[in-house]
Amino acid sequence: MNLVMVVHGPEAFDAGDAERLIGLLSPRRVLVAGVMARTAAEESGLPATCTDERPSVVLAGLAGQACLVNRGKTPESGRIFGELVAGRLEGLVHVECSSGTVYCWNGGDEGLAAEIADLTGYALVHATSARARQDGVREVRGCIPGEAVFVNGIVVGTATAETVVLASEGGTLRAVSGLDEKPHGIEKLLRAGLPEIAAAWCKSGVVRSVPPRQGRRVSRGGRVAIVDHCGHTLYRELDDEVCGVLAVGDDTTAVCGHICSHAGIPVFGVVDGDADTIVAPGYAPGSVVVEVLDGRDDDLGREVAATRDLLADCWEEWVEETLRTLGDRVRVVLDLRGG
Known part of the structure; x- marks a missing residue:
């Protein structure tokens, strides 16, 4: 099998799926x-090449046999994700x-799908992605009420239904249904320019459920x-010259801290x-x-x-001087400088 395997999300690695499928399929x-x-x-140490592109873009650029590997938070959300990716391609083999x-x-490589099903023992299902899209409107399906909903990596609210409907109109983004909006999050999103909602990266739920390895x-x-x-842009900023990261925003600080833990890079986070x-x-x-005691993390972080x-000649000295500069406008909620 002359196969390229495109793995989406951390769950397939964290649950051991990627390792098992590499052993079975020999991509x-x-x-x-x-x-x-x-x-x-x-963290897994498996032989893989990382990309900054979404799965549909990666798959569209491949010639020959290819498949998408995913582990959704539920079987239904996994199927919905595959349908979304398939809707942007001519055909897709999706291992859920x-x-x-x-x-x-959508009439993907039936021979490849059958071979993978035989090797893995998985069920083979033929499916069609045929949902019409309405201009300026986006459905985020497979949500679990109470979980965060993201647009382009920024949390815009909390799901109140299994399907969240978003619309971009009048120069802003609004929730049509299924979302308890987070106005500050929408403000952060719009600061970068109103996204084309039909093509935006939308998801719900946690971005990774297991702790990072040090x-x-x-x-x-x-x-x-x-x-x-914009925690999802972190990898674009990292190189061999980086000794630390200034992260602005609660969720951004959490994402940067998680990723940088494995990379061995300390974070100075500004949250509110x-x-x-x-x-x-x-x-x-x-x-x-x-944590900012008066005002918002946006303003203090930019300052x-x-x-x-x-x-910085020394990260610890840079942090100490920064703390002196901020004075009593902040309180320290995490301090790992003893490590």
């Missing part, structure tokens, strides 16, 4: 789609590990990277207490998180980014 290449999937893949199913979407501490001096309310608990916590030694030298 010539494994590609990883998703920010937390990259973290989980790196949550239900033990190989979906052959990595070896990086150099204590170098560049301080800034990630402001509106976290949505979207990822299992974890921070590298040297990390510090401060730190604008006024502090982002080249």
Whole structure:
């Protein structure tokens, strides 16, 4: 089998699916789609190439045999995800590990689907993705009421139904149904420009449920990277010169702390207490998180980014000076400088 396996999300690595399927299918290449999937893949030590693209883009660029591997939070949400990806392609073979199913979407490679089903013992299901899309409207299906809903990596509210309907109109984004809006989150999203909602990256639920593995501490001096309310962009900022990350926002700090824990990079997080608990916590030694006592993390985070030298001879000294500068405007809620 001359197969390329595209793995989406961290769950397939965390649950052992990716390792099992690599052993059974012997793919010539494994590609990883998703920010937390990259973290989980790196922690697993499995041979894989990480990408910054969504699965449909990765799959559309491949020639020859390819399949999508996913583990949805439920079998239904896994099927819905496969349908969404399939709707952007000519055909798709989708291995859904949550239900033990190989979906052959929209007349995909039936021979490949049957071979994978035979090797894995999964059920083979032929399916069609044919949902019409309405301009300016987006359905986020497979939600569990009470979980966070994301648009382009930013939490815009909490699901109140299994399907959330969003609409972009009049220069803003609004919830049509199924969402308890988070106005500050929508404000952060719009700050970067109103997204084309039909093509935006939308999801619900936690971004990873298991804690990160601790990595070896990086150099204590170098560049301080800034990630402001866009934790999913972190990997674009990381290079060998980075000694720490200035993370602005509760969820952004949580995501950066999780990813950087494995990378051995400490985080200085600026939060204001509106976290949505979207990822299992974890921070590298040297990390510090401060909560703003008056105002919002947006403003104070930008102030730190604008006024502090982002080249640090020593991360601990940079943190200490930053704390002195902020004074009694913040309180320290996490301090791992003893590690």
